[in-house]
Amino acid sequence: MTVGTHSGRRHDVPPTGTAGPGRAGPRGRRFDLLPYALVTPLALFILALALVPAGVTIVQSFFRVDELDPPTRFNGLANFRDLFADGAIRSSLVNTGLYVVIGVLLSTVLGIVMAVTLQRPFRGRSILIAVLILPWALPGVVEGLVWTGIWDANIGLLNSVLTSTHLISHYQVFLGQHRFLTILAIELVQVWQMTPLSTLLILASLQNIPSELYEAAVLDGCTPWQALRRITLPLARPGIAIAMVQAVIATLNVFDQPYVLNGSADTGASLTMQTYFISFQNLDFGEGYALSLLITVATLILSLGVVKLVYRQVEF
Amino acid sequence: MPRRRPWVRTLGILFIVLWSLVPLYWTLNTSLQTDAQISAKPAHYLPPSPTLSNYHALLSGAGEIPDTIRRSSINIVVECTAATIVTVVLATLAAYAFARMRFRGRNLLFYAVLATMAFPAYTTLIPLYRIMSLFGLVNTYTGIVLVYVSGFLPLATWILHSYMTSLPIAIEEAGQVDGASRMQILWRIVLPLAWPGIVSTAIITFLFAWAQFLFPLVLSSDLSTQPLTVAIAALQGRHTVPFGLLNAAGVLALAVPAVIAVALNRFIVNGLLSGSVK
Numbered sequence: 001m002t003v004g005t006h007s008g009r010r011h012d013v014p015p016t017g018t019a020g021p022g023r024a025g026p027r028g029r030r031f032d033l034l035p036y037a038l039v040t041p042l043a044l045f046i047l048a049l050a051l052v053p054a055g056v057t058i059v060q061s062f063f064r065v066d067e068l069d070p071p072t073r074f075n076g077l078a079n080f081r082d083l084f085a086d087g088a089i090r091s092s093l094v095n096t097g098l099y100v101v102i103g104v105l106l107s108t109v110l111g112i113v114m115a116v117t118l119q120r121p122f123r124g125r126s127i128l129i130a131v132l133i134l135p136w137a138l139p140g141v142v143e144g145l146v147w148t149g150i151w152d153a154n155i156g157l158l159n160s161v162l163t164s165t166h167l168i169s170h171y172q173v174f175l176g177q178h179r180f181l182t183i184l185a186i187e188l189v190q191v192w193q194m195t196p197l198s199t200l201l202i203l204a205s206l207q208n209i210p211s212e213l214y215e216a217a218v219l220d221g222c223t224p225w226q227a228l229r230r231i232t233l234p235l236a237r238p239g240i241a242i243a244m245v246q247a248v249i250a251t252l253n254v255f256d257q258p259y260v261l262n263g264s265a266d267t268g269a270s271l272t273m274q275t276y277f278i279s280f281q282n283l284d285f286g287e288g289y290a291l292s293l294l295i296t297v298a299t300l301i302l303s304l305g306v307v308k309l310v311y312r313q314v315e316f
Numbered sequence: 317m318p319r320r321r322p323w324v325r326t327l328g329i330l331f332i333v334l335w336s337l338v339p340l341y342w343t344l345n346t347s348l349q350t351d352a353q354i355s356a357k358p359a360h361y362l363p364p365s366p367t368l369s370n371y372h373a374l375l376s377g378a379g380e381i382p383d384t385i386r387r388s389s390i391n392i393v394v395e396c397t398a399a400t401i402v403t404v405v406l407a408t409l410a411a412y413a414f415a416r417m418r419f420r421g422r423n424l425l426f427y428a429v430l431a432t433m434a435f436p437a438y439t440t441l442i443p444l445y446r447i448m449s450l451f452g453l454v455n456t457y458t459g460i461v462l463v464y465v466s467g468f469l470p471l472a473t474w475i476l477h478s479y480m481t482s483l484p485i486a487i488e489e490a491g492q493v494d495g496a497s498r499m500q501i502l503w504r505i506v507l508p509l510a511w512p513g514i515v516s517t518a519i520i521t522f523l524f525a526w527a528q529f530l531f532p533l534v535l536s537s538d539l540s541t542q543p544l545t546v547a548i549a550a551l552q553g554r555h556t557v558p559f560g561l562l563n564a565a566g567v568l569a570l571a572v573p574a575v576i577a578v579a580l581n582r583f584i585v586n587g588l589l590s591g592s593v594k
Binding site for chain 2: 032034035036038039041042043045046048049050051052053054056057060110113114116117122126128129130131132133134135136137138139140141142143144145146147148149150154155156157160161163164171192195196197200201204224249252253255256259260263272275276279280285288289292293295296299300303
């Protein structure tokens with residue numbers, strides 16, 4: 001949901017300076033306190049609980065901050081060196097890379113498929129949209145529990161179906177043994193949660209495509225497949241870009257699903273989980289700050305990269 | 317539009333329905349069985365003798381697990397409701413000022429608010445914990461609600477600002493001509509017109525708050541403030557809690573957002589789209 005600034009027409013230039021009611025109030029040119037009174041609570045929250053903490057993360061990642069062993073003091077890049085020397089962190093870096101690649105690709109492809117399904121009106125479409133957004137609305141932790149019921153080695157739905165259909169001869173362990181399989185199974189749960197929003201974002205782009213384009217395509221003898229590749233996909237690029245950015249942010253910061261489905265095991269631990277372990281189990285806040293900062297910088301760079309690569313201004 | 321073969325869309329519709337509902341069905345199915353039935357191989361695809369015993373045990377039973385679930389259910393409702401009310405009130409006031417008034421520093425503040433949305437929420441996890449612990453707000457409703465409000469205010473302000481700038485200004489100007497004060501205009505004219513945007517914002521904020529896990533995990537170490545999400549993860553992490561009971565707790569945690577999402581999906585879709593693409 002943090003993608004508001006990347007596109008837009010109408011509201012992109014935020015406060016447009018509309019001469020609203022009360023601008024020339026009865027008090028004439030006296031200093032106008034009311035707008036400040038209205039925005040002060042927001043400003044205090046943003047300053048105290050967003051900007052200051054973000055600043056603390058940046059500054060203190062270069063400090064030694066250990067609750068059990070004060071005092072705090074500057075130690076340059078030592079936190080970052082410690083991070084890269086730590087095998088568990090390196091392993092989580094690989095895991096997180098896999099989460100991002102699998103999650104962004106799958107949620108985008110599924111989002112396109114679902115958005116194209118919903119592109120034209122049909123009876124029951126609004127009900128289908130209600131069904132579609134359901135997984136988006138649910139807590140990731142509980143979705144982890146829901147999918148435990150599918151992946152579980154003893155009572156899981158997948159094992160039951162696969163053995164009933166004789167695709168496997170006996171129950172298998174899907175989570176926690178083979179790294180790639182574990183990560184795929186965990187990431188599928190996150191994809192389940194993210195795809196509704198991807199679909200809606202892409203669908204919003206599709207609704208802007210003028211139907212004359214498709215009518216012209218019919219006259220030119222286009223097949224549906226060609227129309228999809230030559231008209232729909234290129235013109236959906238703004239929506240696809242925003243959908244991919246939200247997926248990058250979500251996957252790079254994944255926590256709930258691996259934490260619940262696979263615990264702290266190396267086969268699935270993400271970087272955000274390591275931040276949690278370092279800070280709140282080892283109480284090494286300095287190193288935790290450093291890792292937070294690296295994840296944030298990676299998120300910003302990857303998001304910008306996706307926008308540069310995929311986003312195109314579309315004019316009709 | 318070139319006619320796709322009708323079965324292509326039918327296939328797409330079928331996929332969306334199965335994809336969204338099968339996992340949820342499976343949790344519901346599990347929650348309605350006894351533990352002996354749950355461990356059958358192959359699994360029962362329908363509950364052989366549907367029983368509410370798991371729900372009964374959670375809601376009216378005695379013992380540590382039912383107590384945990386009941387207390388954390390109260391906590392999550394209190395925290396989400398409080399965070400939603402505070403967020404929507406503050407965002408409405410600020411969005412009105414941003415949309416309709418001129419003042420020094422307006423653009424700077426507006427962009428600062430938007431900029432915070434570009435950062436992943438967990439950037440501020442550790443400092444927020446340390447701030448809350450400095451002020452003795454760990455393990456308090458206040459601490460959790462403050463953190464939620466700070467996290468959800470930017471998006472709420474953005475959605476409401478989009479909504480208010482899209483309202484026709486002529487009615488407000490008429491109100492001004494009639495001598496109404498700006499707060500009267502906000503209360504009597506803007507709020508009644510903006511209520512769909514306010515409802516969208518409230519629903520989205522509530523759902524986000526309900527879904528929180530890592531922040532309350534860090535900010536509440538005991539049952540006095542732990543929300544249902546944290547309690548369920550802790551119970552699952554023990555590996556000894558009966559799966560039927562766990563799934564019944566899961567259904568309780570899913571029911572509230574699921575009902576909201578299905579019943580009010582129009583508001584959610586509009587809110588999300590005005591918050592991200594328009």
